[in-house]
Amino acid sequence: RDFPPLRAAAITGLDANEIVDLARLYAATRPAAIRVNYGLQRHTNGGMMIRTIACLPALTGAWRDVGGGFLLSSGAEFPINQAALKRKDLIRGNPRTINMIKLGEALLTAHDPPLKGLFVYNSDPANSAPDQTRVLRGLARDDLFTVVADPFFTDTARYADILLPATTQLEHLDLHTSYGHYYLGLNRPAIAPLGESLPNTEIFRRLAQAMGFAEPCFADSDEALIDQALDSDDPRLAGITRARLMRDGWARLNLPEYPHRPFADGRFPTPSGRVELYSERMARQGYDPLPDHHPLVEGHEADADTLRRFPLQLITSSAHHLLNSSFGAVDVLVRKEGRPTLEIHPHDAAVRGIADGDLVRVWNARGACRLYARVTEDVRPCVVVSPSVWWASKSPGNRSANATTANREADMGGGATFYTNLVQVERTP
Numbered sequence: 296r297d298f299p300p301l302r303a304a305a306i307t308g309l310d311a312n313e314i315v316d317l318a319r320l321y322a323a324t325r326p327a328a329i330r331v332n333y334g335l336q337r338h339t340n341g342g343m344m345i346r347t348i349a350c351l352p353a354l355t356g357a358w359r360d361v362g363g364g365f366l367l368s369s370g371a372e373f374p375i376n377q378a379a380l381k382r383k384d385l386i387r388g389n390p391r392t393i394n395m396i397k398l399g400e401a402l403l404t405a406h407d408p409p410l411k412g413l414f415v416y417n418s419d420p421a422n423s424a425p426d427q428t429r430v431l432r433g434l435a436r437d438d439l440f441t442v443v444a445d446p447f448f449t450d451t452a453r454y455a456d457i458l459l460p461a462t463t464q465l466e467h468l469d470l471h472t473s474y475g476h477y478y479l480g481l482n483r484p485a486i487a488p489l490g491e492s493l494p495n496t497e498i499f500r501r502l503a504q505a506m507g508f509a510e511p512c513f514a515d516s517d518e519a520l521i522d523q524a525l526d527s528d529d530p531r532l533a534g535i536t537r538a539r540l541m542r543d544g545w546a547r548l549n550l551p552e553y554p555h556r557p558f559a560d561g562r563f564p565t566p567s568g569r570v571e572l573y574s575e576r577m578a579r580q581g582y583d584p585l586p587d588h589h590p591l592v593e594g595h596e597a598d599a600d601t602l603r604r605f606p607l608q609l610i611t612s613s614a615h616h617l618l619n620s621s622f623g624a625v626d627v628l629v630r631k632e633g634r635p636t637l638e639i640h641p642h643d644a645a646v647r648g649i650a651d652g653d654l655v656r657v658w659n660a661r662g663a664c665r666l667y668a669r670v671t672e673d674v675r676p677c678v679v680v681s682p683s684v685w686w687a688s689k690s691p692g693n694r695s696a697n698a699t700t701a702n703r704e705a706d707m708g709g710g711a712t713f714y715t716n717l718v719q720v721e722r723t724p
Contacts, residue, residue, distance in 0.1 A: 298588065306588065306596070308675060322355055326363030333367075334612065337714045340589040342707025347586035353570040358561075361554040366475075372548060373472040373479065374529035380520065382512055396702050396711040399426040402433025415443045416461065416495050421450035422620040422686050425700035425711055428662040431687075444498055447624035450688050460492040467494035468517045470524055470540075477548045481521075481540035496520065582707065592703065593717040595677065605659050605717035607643065607679045611696045614682035623686040635690045637666040638680040639720065644670045649722045654691060657681070659718045662698035665691035668722075679720060 300311040307314070321327055329348060336345055349365050357363035393401045393410075398420050402410055413434075424430050434441065434454040443455035446463050466488045471480040488494070493501075496517055503513035515523070521537045531548045539546055565571050578584035590596035594608060616622070616632040623629065637655055649655055651670040656663055657679070666681055674680050681696040703712045 308595075308677075321351070325357075326360035327352075327355065327357045328363055329365045331365065331367045334714065336705060336708070336710055337712055339592040339703060339706060339712050339715045341705045341710065341712070343583065343587065343589050346707070350570065350572055350586055353572065358558045358570070359556065361556055364558065368474045369476060370472055370474060372477060372531065372550070374527050374531050375470075375472065375524045376527045379523040379526060385510060385512075394704065394709050395420065396425055396704065396709075398424050399429030399431075399433050400702055402436065402439065403429055411438065411440060413439060413441045415441065415451055415455075416445070416498075419445070419449040419451045419620040419623075419686075421454070422623070422684050422695060422697065424702075425697055425713060426661060426702040427687065427695060427697040427700070429702075444495060446492070449620070449624065450686050453688075459498060460490060461498070462488045462492045462494045466492060467496075468521070470521050477550055478545050479535060479540070479548065480545045481537075483541070483544070589706065591715045592712075593701075593715050597717065601717065605719050607639075607677055607718050607720055608714075609657065609696065609699060609716045609718045610678060610680045610714050611683040611700065611716075612680055614684070617682075617684065620684045620686060623684075623689065629689065632682070635664075635666045635685040635695065636669045636682065637720065638669045638671050638674045638682075640674050640676045640678070641670055641672060642676050643679070643720070644668060647721060649720070654723050656721050656723045657696065657699060657718050658721075659699050659716070661701060662694065663692075664694040664696055664698045665723060666696070679718070 298306075300314045303309070303314050304311040329351065331345055331348060335341060338344065345367070352358045352364045357365075393405070395418075402413075420430055421427070421434060433439070434451065441455050442457045442459065443449070443452045444459040444461040445452055446461050448458075452458050464482060465485045467482075467484055469482040471482055473480075494517065500514060518537060521540075525532055525535060525537065531550060533549055535546045535548075561570075562568050563570055565574075566576055572585065574582075574584045583589070593601070593605075595602065613619070614632050616628040637657060639649065639655075644650070649668050649670065651668060653668045654665055655668045656665055658664075683696050685695045687693050687695045687698075697713075699718050700711075700713045700716050703715070704710065705712050
């Protein structure tokens, strides 16, 4: 009742009739499934948005239908023995944990004690972390000892004191779960490691030995780690062994083939076992216990002065031929993607004198980057989109869209808020 269609229309920018039509279509369709993909949570209210959407199947009964309900990822269905792999029982003292999205801030401001060493693997924070300007300043510190393990010479690798060649997926043994299905996969190496490349696990084994860690687990082979991951009493893994995976390459979790309705009987992984429209646990943790709308910290509901200075919301969605920053070194994919672009609505382009193909400056108080305008009605007015993540070294001015993104955490879970990002755009000479 607090959010009738007209109020929701003002918040979302949609037409009130479209909201009504969607609500009726969803309520009347059986089965109805909501697929929430990665991106929605990258807002300052992302946790509450996903929590609210997850309540909708309870209103319609869609959880009871085969093919109905709500899905973000099927990853939680894989009962991998995380305790055996992570070995938290070996932790001594009270080591700090620093959220990666705060890396730039931590490198420049942490003093108790300061960060003196950085080991980077499976990541390219120079490009993929928010608040890029401060990240690059932090990586450039003369007193920071940086080790980077990567198959490619990434932008982060440019700051490495020691650069270690890491294997690709084609060269090492690994176990794969999934985002969207129920099959456990074994990744067997197709070729031997090239040159002096090593899997991360072997690098860690050698480091542990050199640093004097005597616990037997630090010498476990990759095969032994897979055995430990599969060592579970959970019936979903019953009969799934490394030997079976070596023979077949994959194994389906022990779940019903059809119909599989995991919540049809109402048993949900909540304290009460029910869908909790009101959550006592959230209330105890300091969250709003009911679904609600919380305005973005930076959005069209922001204060008038902020909107006057930065009236456009920048979304850095995934580029078609890139995967975050992973493929920035693959020339054929970079060529297919073209160049770093900014999709902008014709009205927003016209009032700024921007034509299709123009080089534009995108900026806010955090930083700036230069992109090539693509004038299109595929985006809404007051919204601009830059398919990402382009390497800064391959971008005009050696900065990417992450020069403008904030290091704020989302309202739940500590995730990044890349999409809560107001900017201004102007044509550059």
